[in-house]
Amino acid sequence: MIGYALAFGFACASIALLLNLWRLSIGPTIADRVLAVDTMVINTIALIMLYGVYESTTMHFEGALLFAMVGFVSTVAYCKFILRGDIIE
Amino acid sequence: MNLVAEIAISALIVIGSVFLLVGSIGLVKLPNLMMRLHAPTKSTTLGVGSILVASMLYFLFVAGKFSFHELSITIFLFLTAPITANFVAKAFLHTSDDVQQALPPSATAGVGWATFDPPRDDAKL
Numbered sequence: 001m002i003g004y005a006l007a008f009g010f011a012c013a014s015i016a017l018l019l020n021l022w023r024l025s026i027g028p029t030i031a032d033r034v035l036a037v038d039t040m041v042i043n044t045i046a047l048i049m050l051y052g053v054y055e056s057t058t059m060h061f062e063g064a065l066l067f068a069m070v071g072f073v074s075t076v077a078y079c080k081f082i083l084r085g086d087i088i089e
Numbered sequence: 090m091n092l093v094a095e096i097a098i099s100a101l102i103v104i105g106s107v108f109l110l111v112g113s114i115g116l117v118k119l120p121n122l123m124m125r126l127h128a129p130t131k132s133t134t135l136g137v138g139s140i141l142v143a144s145m146l147y148f149l150f151v152a153g154k155f156s157f158h159e160l161s162i163t164i165f166l167f168l169t170a171p172i173t174a175n176f177v178a179k180a181f182l183h184t185s186d187d188v189q190q191a192l193p194p195s196a197t198a199g200v201g202w203a204t205f206d207p208p209r210d211d212a213k214l
Binding site (some may be wrong): 001002004005006008009011012013015016017019020022023029030031032034035036038039042043045046049050052053056058061062064065068069072075076079080082083 | 095096098099100102103105107110112113114116117122125126129133134136140141143144147148152156158159161162165166169172173176177178179180181183184185
């Protein structure tokens with residue numbers, strides 16, 4: 001049963017990533033693109049965790065945690081750059 | 090592995106995936122950025138939290154060991170999602186002039202939107 005749920009989860013996360021990519025390419029303003037990339041990071045974390053359950057290994061957790069941290073820092077840095085034209089003043 | 094744990098893990102994975110998909114559909118379908126902000130920051134964060142809880146239950150009941158990694162990722166995502174949304178909204182407000190013109194008046198008379206105020210003279214940086 002977990003196998004079917006995992007297949008459904010992989011499908012949903014992949015379609016979600018494609019939809020985010022669509023918004024990233026058409027997004028009218030630059031804030032839309034930043035938001036799309038941030039959502040892609042969260043969807044990728046979900047995909048990594050689903051893969052960890054699929055492989056039944058705890059090896060990918062550190063990767064997911066690093067992905068979460070780098071995604072957050074990069075989003076904030078990009079928004080700061082849009083706002084101030086500089087990241088560290 | 091008992092059946093109840095299997096059903097719970099499967100249900101959590103399916104619910105989380107549906108939330109992920111709803112968040113991304115909202116990101117594509119909603120008309121402007123201020124509405125679009127709601128979909129990823131709420132729905133997608135909840136969905137990934139559900140999947141992380143499912144993973145935690147899986148390793149607790151299948152491998153027989155309790156792992157804290159998922160909990161730390163969940164807490165980190167739940168803490169950072171509002172900060173990200175605030176920054177994106179602020180960047181959007183500062184980059185689009187027509188949106189700034191259409192902002193409703195602030196509740197306090199004589200005081201504007203704090204993010205558009207010039208820095209005070211006595212502000213210590």
